[in-house]
Amino acid sequence: MTTQSPTEKTYHFYNIYHVGDNLLNLKYFLYLTKILKERNCKIVYYYSTQWAYNKEATFRSYIDPSVVTIKPLEERPHNSIELWQGHAIDNVTHGDSERYFELFYKKILNILNINDPTVLTTLWLDEPFLVDVYNSLEQKYKDIDILILNTVGRSGQYQDTRSVNNLARYLHRHFTVVTMDDVGEGVTSAGHLSLKEVGAISTRAKYIISTCSGPHIPCFNKLTKEYVKKWFILPGFKYYTIDCIDNANIDAIKQYFDSIRAK
Numbered sequence: 187m188t189t190q191s192p193t194e195k196t197y198h199f200y201n202i203y204h205v206g207d208n209l210l211n212l213k214y215f216l217y218l219t220k221i222l223k224e225r226n227c228k229i230v231y232y233y234s235t236q237w238a239y240n241k242e243a244t245f246r247s248y249i250d251p252s253v254v255t256i257k258p259l260e261e262r263p264h265n266s267i268e269l270w271q272g273h274a275i276d277n278v279t280h281g282d283s284e285r286y287f288e289l290f291y292k293k294i295l296n297i298l299n300i301n302d303p304t305v306l307t308t309l310w311l312d313e314p315f316l317v318d319v320y321n322s323l324e325q326k327y328k329d330i331d332i333l334i335l336n337t338v339g340r341s342g343q344y345q346d347t348r349s350v351n352n353l354a355r356y357l358h359r360h361f362t363v364v365t366m367d368d369v370g371e372g373v374t375s376a377g378h379l380s381l382k383e384v385g386a387i388s389t390r391a392k393y394i395i396s397t398c399s400g401p402h403i404p405c406f407n408k409l410t411k412e413y414v415k416k417w418f419i420l421p422g423f424k425y426y427t428i429d430c431i432d433n434a435n436i437d438a439i440k441q442y443f444d445s446i447r448a449k
Contacts, residue, residue: 192226197298198266200232200259205239205400209381211269212248212256213403214291217311219250221300229254232262239400247382267297283423284309310427313407319386326374327383331361332443333391335384336369337399347397349436350420356440360447364391366401389413395439398423418442 201207208231215222215229222229231249233240235258245256271280275289291307306312320328334357336350351369358373364387368375376384385404388394394410395418396402411428418434419425425432431439 194226194228196228196230198230198232198263199269200262200266201268201270202234202259203270203272204237205241205244205381206403207271208233208240208245209248209400209403210271210287210406211294212245212254213311213313213406214294215254216248216250217306217313218298218300219253221302221305222253222298225300227253227298230266231256232259232266233257234259244381247380269294281423284426285424309406310408310411311406313385313409316382316386316389316407316409319382320389323383323386327364327376327379327387328390329362330364330374330387330391332357332363332393332395333384333388333405334363334365335394335396335399335401335405337366337397337401350395350397353395353436353440357443361443366399385410394418395434396420 199211201211212231215231231254233245233256242256249256271286271290275286275293278286278289280286287309288307295301295305295307334350334354336347336354338347347367351365351367354363354365354369354373355371357363358371362374364374364376366376366384368377376387379387381401381404384401385407388405389407389409390413391410392415394405394414396405397420415429417425417428417430418439419430419432420434421432423432
């Protein structure tokens with residue numbers, strides 16, 4: 187007796203905005219890969235090519251092509267479903283990040299008709315593939331003290347990064363520092379690396395300082411959550427299950443690390 191495989195079902199989703207918004211969606215589809223295969227579900231995901239940071243290679247690194255296909259936004263059909271974090275859910279907004287994404291990912295599961303209570307809806311997904319990515323990095327990116335994601339937020343989060351760049355150069359005098367955007371003066375930059383590689387760096391960084399730009403998103407994973415001692419977020423988004431200072435003040439961050447050095 188043979189078991190008939192379920193009829194293939196294809197879902198169409200889209201997001202018109204920036205790299206971070208899209209990665210939050212694609213990362214969750216990647217987490218769901220096994221169950222989507224079991225149910226013979228396919229996803230076609232449409233993104234805007236008008237934004238320079240919406241790089242096809244970045245998105246392809248966070249999909250299983252046997253399950254998810256990515257296409258330009260203009261190809262989306264009329265029945266495609268928008269997945270955007272700008273819409274409040276039960277009066278919870280994306281600024282209340284951990285609570286919001288519990289609801290947001292449950293929304294995706296409902297659309298996909300997945301009712302399995304063991305399927306996670308956390309922002310901090312298990313991404314074991316980051317271990318191999320980390321092991322492949324140059325030594326200068328490994329076991330660092332501070333990862334500084336100093337990229338300008340393309341959705342208006344943090345427009346002037348000069349103070350963050352100055353902070354990076356100051357901290358570099360006493361700590362091993364990696365920045366996303368190059369700040370000069372010998373500070374190691376990850377600007378030429380993939381965002382998946384930035385996520386891998388975060389899994390063994392002691393501290394993270396972030397402007398909440400696109401490169402912040404790959405750091406949302408179980409390994410990073412368990413390893414990082416303290417996060418400083420510029421500007422503030424709410425996180426409850428990590429040691430985090432939101433709306434962090436540059437001078438206060440400097441004083442915090444001065445106090446560590448003084449011990």
